[in-house]
Amino acid sequence: MNGLDFLAAAYSAIWLIIFAYLLSLWRRSARLERELDELRRGEQPSTRAG
Amino acid sequence: MASRSRPLRDLLPWLTCLAMLAAIYLVFVAAPSEREQGVVQRIFYFHVGAAWMAFAGFALVAIASLWFLARGDRRADRLALANAEVGMLFTTIVLVTGPIWARPVWGVWWTWDPRLTMTVVLWTIYAAYLMLRRLGGGDEALGRYAAVLGIVGALDVPLIIVSIRLWRGIHPAVMLAKEPDAGLKDPTMKIALLVSGLALALLFTWLVSLRMRLQKVDDELARLNLEATPRMR
Numbered sequence: 001m002n003g004l005d006f007l008a009a010a011y012s013a014i015w016l017i018i019f020a021y022l023l024s025l026w027r028r029s030a031r032l033e034r035e036l037d038e039l040r041r042g043e044q045p046s047t048r049a050g
Numbered sequence: 051m052a053s054r055s056r057p058l059r060d061l062l063p064w065l066t067c068l069a070m071l072a073a074i075y076l077v078f079v080a081a082p083s084e085r086e087q088g089v090v091q092r093i094f095y096f097h098v099g100a101a102w103m104a105f106a107g108f109a110l111v112a113i114a115s116l117w118f119l120a121r122g123d124r125r126a127d128r129l130a131l132a133n134a135e136v137g138m139l140f141t142t143i144v145l146v147t148g149p150i151w152a153r154p155v156w157g158v159w160w161t162w163d164p165r166l167t168m169t170v171v172l173w174t175i176y177a178a179y180l181m182l183r184r185l186g187g188g189d190e191a192l193g194r195y196a197a198v199l200g201i202v203g204a205l206d207v208p209l210i211i212v213s214i215r216l217w218r219g220i221h222p223a224v225m226l227a228k229e230p231d232a233g234l235k236d237p238t239m240k241i242a243l244l245v246s247g248l249a250l251a252l253l254f255t256w257l258v259s260l261r262m263r264l265q266k267v268d269d270e271l272a273r274l275n276l277e278a279t280p281r282m283r
Contacts, residue, residue, distance in 0.1 A: 010150040010151065011093075021136075
């Protein structure tokens with residue numbers, strides 16, 4: 001591996017970590033929306049984790 | 051209040067994108083490569099910027115946790131949780147990019163240097179904090195224990211900063227270097243570092259605001275669930 005490979009690896013890792021976190025926020029937000037909808041329809045939400 | 055803060059909130063992702071583009075241009079195109087380390091030194095800009103923001107985030111965890119313990123303010127608790135989570139994210143970036151930079155420069159991926167070791171300790175403390183928050187759910191007592199842990203954990207931050215002076219490790223002190231050939235000699239390098247820091251600060255603020263909004267909905271949902279449960283029986 002040369003310097004450019006290490007540089008590419010470092011910045012790829014940075015963006016991968018940031019996008020993985022954004023994806024997790026988006027998934028948590030979608031779960032909360034679903035639970036809110038269930039509650040509005042008068043159903044008991046299936047899960048209440050996290 | 052909400053209507054006044056909304057334009058800024060909507061603008062934040064766009065400002066973050068613009069600052070990121072400027073930082074990427076400065077880091078990869080405008081700034082020269084360091085003489086001894088070569089192109090791999092460019093990892094430095096985001097590695098250091100991420101560390102600055104993680105430290106600032108953990109300092110905010112301590113301040114917000116103190117406020118929560120003193121006043122029981124749920125907004126302060128949400129601010130502490132959001133800063134801890136995003137601070138962990140940025141510490142992970144520091145701990146991942148550090149070894150990738152160290153391998154070609156030091157010849158090893160990892161060494162138990164005081165600064166590196168204490169950064170791992172910091173990461174572990176806030177991993178424990180987040181686990182406590184997750185396992186505790188809405189439990190008031192566990193929330194207070196977590197707040198105490200959030201304050202104690204932040205005490206590691208000044209230790210990490212002064213560790214280079216206190217113990218002679220091998221981690222470079224680029225910003226504090228006094229040798230004529232060391233440090234950021236070219237002004238473009240300093241501008242690249244400042245703009246990278248600004249871009250990461252905007253990203254940090256945006257992620258914290260998203261996480262706080264999510265937590266607010268989660269708290270509201272928990273409250274509605276509590277109210278709805280007796281009616282369902």
